[in-house]
Amino acid sequence: MPGSGSPVLAREPGSPRDRAASDRESLALELGRGGAGSPVRPEIRASWARSAAGGLQIEHLEVPVDGEFDDESPLMSAARPVLSALWSHLADEPVSVMLCDETGLVLSRECGDPAVLRSLDEVALAPGSTYSEAAVGTNGFGLALADDRLTLVAGDEHYSAQLMGYTCAGSPIHDLATGAVIGAISLTTWSSSGTGLLLAVAVQTSANIEAHVVSQGRTLPGDRRPRLTRFEVIERDAIALALERNPDSVADAANDLGISRATIFRRIKRYGIRPHTVVARHTEPT
Secondary structure, three states: OOOOOOOOOOOOOOOHHHOOOOOHHHHHHHOOOOOOOOOOOHHHHHHHHHHHHOOOOOOOOOOOEOOOOOOOOHHHHHHHHHHHHHHHHHOOOOOEEEEEEOOOEEEEEEOOOHHHHHHHHHOOOOOOEEOOHHHHOOOHHHHHHHHOOOEEEEHHHOOOHHHOOEEEEEEEEEOOOOOOEEEEEEEEEEOOOOOOOHHHHHHHHHHHHHHHHHHOOOOOOOOOOOOOOHHHHHHHHHHHHHHHHOOOOHHHHHHHHOOOHHHHHHHHHHHOOOOOOOOOOOOOOO
């Protein structure tokens, strides 16, 4: 839950988020932002449904924490000067500026507010953690990547109860040459704070990073992948097949393979596996 200094979100007993999640998808479709009777935006409703179908629990946040990430990746290198410039203007604000790659793996986090930092640590929203929609449900990073558009996820719009104390503005970052999503930026503050210019700052920051990627001629994710060994091909194919068998739940695919959620997310990124990708079983390395 958000730590000291963060607002405490009051919830009445028997409210939708406190009911037993025997049917999580139905529960998610019933949820309303800001209390009963409030309309739910279509993109939030759709994200809740995907989160519920993936088996994520509303009252229990389990964040895949890898701990391994490349802070000198092409995306990080291109983004660093942009984020530094932005950070110089937000250092005294209760706002965290974060960057993730195309899988939702958090690469960087800057924040000058100790209370915000402590709170983000409590929900493992830090470099090395995966905050995709499939991993933790509806959130700023996850929705920006899933919908490939500028998003705002405020308070109760988060799928996980532990994230309801935040408001997050997320904007995808693209490879301008191919149009592919290569990451996202997220500006996160307390849900009680005004959103103000969060969306405008997020979209401008992502655009600036895209321009830096082009100007520096960086090799982006997916442009070049190392030649796989026979074992790696077998592992890649096994993961792809497990994902095909469990199209709505990465966690179930990981269980089928006998590996952790953190490991399967790491392998998905490493092998460039995309949802519904069909690969031949035990093919020769190419």
